[in-house]
Amino acid sequence: DQQVKQNSPSLSVQEGRISILNCDYTNSMFDYFLWYKKYPAEGPTFLISISSIKDKNEDGRFTVFLNKSAKHLSLHIVPSQPGDSAVYFCAASAVGNQGGKLIFGQGTELSVKP
Amino acid sequence: ETGVTQSPTHLIKTRGQQVTLRCSSQSGHNTVSWYQQALGQGPQFIFQYYREEENGRGNFPPRFSGLQFPNYSSELNVNALELDDSALYLCASSLGATEQYFGPGTRLTVT
Numbered sequence: 613d614q615q616v617k618q619n620s621p622s623l624s625v626q627e628g629r630i631s632i633l634n635c636d637y638t639n640s641m642f643d644y645f646l647w648y649k650k651y652p653a654e655g656p657t658f659l660i661s662i663s664s665i666k667d668k669n670e671d672g673r674f675t676v677f678l679n680k681s682a683k684h685l686s687l688h689i690v691p692s693q694p695g696d697s698a699v700y701f702c703a704a705s706a707v708g709n710q711g712g713k714l715i716f717g718q719g720t721e722l723s724v725k726p
Numbered sequence: 727e728t729g730v731t732q733s734p735t736h737l738i739k740t741r742g743q744q745v746t747l748r749c750s751s752q753s754g755h756n757t758v759s760w761y762q763q764a765l766g767q768g769p770q771f772i773f774q775y776y777r778e779e780e781n782g783r784g785n786f787p788p789r790f791s792g793l794q795f796p797n798y799s800s801e802l803n804v805n806a807l808e809l810d811d812s813a814l815y816l817c818a819s820s821l822g823a824t825e826q827y828f829g830p831g832t833r834l835t836v837t
Contacts, residue, residue, distance in 0.1 A: 616768075646825060655730070655816055655828035656769070701768050713759070713782050714818075714826060716768030 615639045616704050618717035627726050631689040635702035635717055638683065642704040646714065647676060647687045650699045659700075660687070692724045728753055730819050730829035738835045739807050747802040747832045749817030757781070757822055758800040760792060763814040763831070775800055776822070804834075812836045 617636045625631045633647075643664040648656035662669040662676045662685070669676050675688045689696055699721045703714040731750045739745050751758050757776045761769035771784035775794035789805040798819070804811055812835050818826035 618768075648828075653830070655732075655818075655830045658825050658827060661825055703768075713771045713774060713784070714761075714769070715771065716761075718766070718768050 614718075615642075616702060616715050616717040618700075618702060618720050620720050621718070622721045622723070624723045624725065625692045627694055627724055628691045631687075631692045631696065631722055631724065633687040633689075633700050633702075633720050633722065635685045635687075636683060637685075637704050639704070639706070639715075640683070641706040642715075644705040645676070645678060645685050646703045646705070647674075648701045648703060648716075649696075650701060650719070656701060689722075692722075694724050694726055697722055697724050730817060730827055732815075732817050732829040732832050734832060735830070736833045736835075738837060741807055741809060741836055743807050744803065744805045745807060745834060747804075747815050747817075747834070749800045749802070749819075749829060751798045751800070751817075751819030752827055755819035755821050755827070756798055757820045758794055758798065759818045759820070759826055760800070760802045761816040761818065762786075763816055765813075769816055772802070807836045809836050 646661040647659040650656045660671050660674045678685045699719045701719045703716045733748045759774040760772040763769040773783040774781045778794045791803045794800045814831045816831045818828045820826045
C-alpha cells in the first residue's frame with residue numbers, strides 16, 4: 613500500500629532549464645508535504661515544505677505546488693544546475709496523527725547535464 | 727549549531743545477533759524519528775520519540791525497539807537480526823511536528 617508515489621524513477625534535464633518532479637498521494641488525511649534531496653552516502657536534506665492550506669510555496673529556485681483535489685504535488689527547480697543532481701524524495705505527514713511521521717515516495721533521480 | 731549525528735557509519739553483523747545504533751539530535755530538537763531505507767526505496771518510518779516517550783510506530787516487529795535519553799539523543803536496538811534488516815538506518819530530529827532533519831545514516835549489513 614504505497615500512499616505516496618513518485619512514478620518517475622529518473623529525470624534528465626539540461627542545465628538552465630526547468631526540472632519538474634512529480635508526486636501523488638492517496639491518503640486525504642495528509643496535511644503537510646515536504647521535499648528532500650539526497651546525495652549518495654548522505655542523509656536526506658530538507659528542501660522545502662507546504663501545508664495543505666496553501667497551493668504554492670517558493671524558496672529561491674525551488675517552488676512546490678500542491679493540487680489537493682488531484683492529490684498531486686510537484687517540485688519545480690528553475691534554473692536547474694549540475695549541483696542539483698541527486699535523488700529527490702517527496703514525503704507526506706498527517707500532523708494530527710502521530711505527530712509528524714513522514715511517509716516517503718520511492719524517489720526520483722535527477723540528472724542535470726551541463 | 728550541531729546537526730544530527732549517527733554512529734557507527736557502517737556495521738556488519740551476523741544473522742541472529744543484536745545491534746544498537748545511536749543518534750544525537752540537532753541542538754534544541756526534542757523529537758527523534760528513526761527510518762529504514764532499503765536499496766532503491768524511500769525511507770520507511772520505524773518509530774518516533776518525543777520527550778523520552780514513544781510517539782508513534784510504523785509497521786515493524788517488536789524486535790525493533792528504541793530509547794530516547796534526557797538530552798534527546800536516541801538509540802535504535804534490533805534483536806535477532808535477519809538478512810532483510812540490511813539497510814541504511816536514518817535518524818531525524820525535529821522540534822515537535824515540524825520539518826525533520828536527517829543524519830548521515832548507519833549502513834547495516836547482515837550476513
